[in-house]
Every structure is written in structure tokens, then in C-alpha cells.
Amino acid sequence: MAFKISVLAQSAITDPAISLRCQELIGARQKKVMHKQKIKELLNRNGKLQSITPPERVSIREKLIQNSQRLEKELELTSLRIQKQEETIIRQGCPGINI
8 A cells, every 4th residue: 555655656747847946946955055064064173273273373363263253153044044945945845855
């Protein structure tokens, strides 16, 4: 019984325009997720640099702290954009969503 249902779900006819739009939305979301991962890695690297920077290097330490704050803001904005895109994908009624 479960096999028949899965075969029917796979063979369901969908509108090509909806499928293309869903693929575009999912692709845009995937780009934002990759961007978010890059920001997290930059934050990790920034934290390591802050920890190994000597206290005497005040100007470098300040620049690292400012950079870290900018990255945290960018991470927050990117997370909000990803959440908005996920909601848009769900509202569009895309078949077979894997979020």
C-alpha cells in the first residue's frame, strides 16, 4: 500500500511553471544558506584571531571586534532572509519540499 502511494506521488503531474518557480526559490534559499555558513566560518576565524592577538596591538584588536560585530549583524540578517524564503516556499505550495 505504501509503495503504491509513493509511486503515485512521484508520477503526479505538476505545472512546469510552478516547478521552475519552486526550483528558483529553493536555489536562492540554498545560496543564502551557503552564505550563512561562510559568515559563521568568518566569525570563527575572527574569534581565533582575537584570542591570539596580543593585548598591546590595540588598533588591530579594535578592528577585529568591529569586524566581528558587522559579521554578527550580517548573520542575523541572513538568518531572517532564509526564514522569509522558507515561508515563501511553503506559501507557494512547492511539492516535495526538503527544508
